[in-house]
Amino acid sequence: MMPEVMPCLVPKLASAAEYFFKMGVEGKRFRPTVLLHMASALNMPIPWSATDNLFGSLSGDLRTRQQRIAEITEMIHVASLLHDDVLDDADTRRGIGSLNIVMGNKLSVLAGDFLLSRACIALSSLGNTEVVSLMATAVEHLVNGETMQMTTSAEKRCSMEYYLQKTFYKTASLISNSCKCVAILAGQTAEVSMLAYNYGQNLGLAYQLIDDVLDFTGTSSSLGKGSLSDIRHGIVTAPILFAIEEYPQLRKIVDRGLKEPADIDIALDYLEKSQGIKKTKELAAVHADHAIKAIDAFPESDNENVHISRRALVDLTHRVLTRTK
Known part of the structure; x- marks a missing residue:
């Protein structure tokens, strides 16, 4: 799925913003797949008590609105990749040259800003203040997570609690809040919306934990990036944190910043x-x-399509655990 990016007065900026979509670097489209299955999984009769909150009225196609959340989520996600690659001075992204290398840091940052602005415009068109608030919170969390990674103290750097909080902000918040938005647009109860949120939160955390494993066990060709990328940037992830619990003497090495190859x-x-x-x-x-x-x-639910999507969401959790790239 390639989100619809509105025409831009500066063609080069629009081309930069669409770079990863056109190159197919995000070919798995993991988040939109989750969200569209979530929309189908919640295709149930709407409680009468919820109809008053269903984006003001029932005008417009519900499925289109939910698909718009998937598009917005992908735009926010790709924008964060563009900004992260500049911050990390990355050379590649999933096997192709990162935009900052191809077009320069300035255009890469502006392209990310452009995608975020288009995501905001698309959000406003939904006319639901709670959905806007949730997606804005997800963007705030992305910034907080990146800041936590850049400015952490030595003590927090070796804290599993701090790591999981940072991981939620950087990876899980976007998909969990997006899942909740899909439920809210469907007019579901607060309880069901929270279940959708919990699914996204835990799926996102599982995804990142396996990503951290693959950074040590994967190869450059399968990951599309240099293996050991995190540790070479001095980033401490779950495998190292668990190793420190087992071998406390490793803490001294980590506290030195992992700046030396030795x-x-x-x-x-x-x-x-x-x-x-x-x-x-x-x-x-x-x-x-x-x-x-x-x-x-x-x-x-007695709806077979609902059951199919729910089984697909469960299957996605298994795929997250068994993926190799």
Whole structure:
């Protein structure tokens, strides 16, 4: 799915904003797939008490509005990638040259800003203040998460609680709030909307935990980026945090900032003999299980299409755990 990006008076800026969509770098379209299945999974009779809050009136096609959330989510996600690549001075993104390398940092930042502005325009067209607030919160969380990663103290850097909070902000908040928006647009109750949120939250956390594993176990060709990318940038993720619990002496190496190749090699040696990778996978499985339980808690339905989408959402949690790239 390629979101509809409105015409821009500066063609080069529009071309930059559409770069990753045209190149197919986000070919998996993970978030839109989740959201469109979530829309179908919640295709149930609307409680009478909720109809008054259904975007003011029932005008407009519900499915179109929910699809717009998927498009907005993808625009926000890609905008964050463009900005992250500038901050990280990245060379590639999923196997192709990153936009900042192809067109320069300034245009890459402006392209991200352009996508965010178009996402805001699309959001306003939905006419639902709660949905606007939720998506704005997700954008705020993206910024907070990146700031937490850049400015963390040595103590917080080795805290699993801090890591999970940062991971929620950077990865899980966008999909969890988007899932909730889909439920709200469908006029579902606060309880059902929260279940949708919980699904997205736990799916997002599981996804990132497996991503952290793949940074150590994947290859450059499968990941589309240099393996060990995080640790080479001094970023401490779950596998290393679990290794520190097992080998406290590793903490001294991590506190030095992992700026020297020798320190990285030592850290990797500790990780290899630890249960860090195994425990990270186990934690991802716990979150995947929480996501499945959220789907199982949805109200019963006799609609076969609803059941198909719910099974697809459950299947996506398994795919997250078993993916290799």
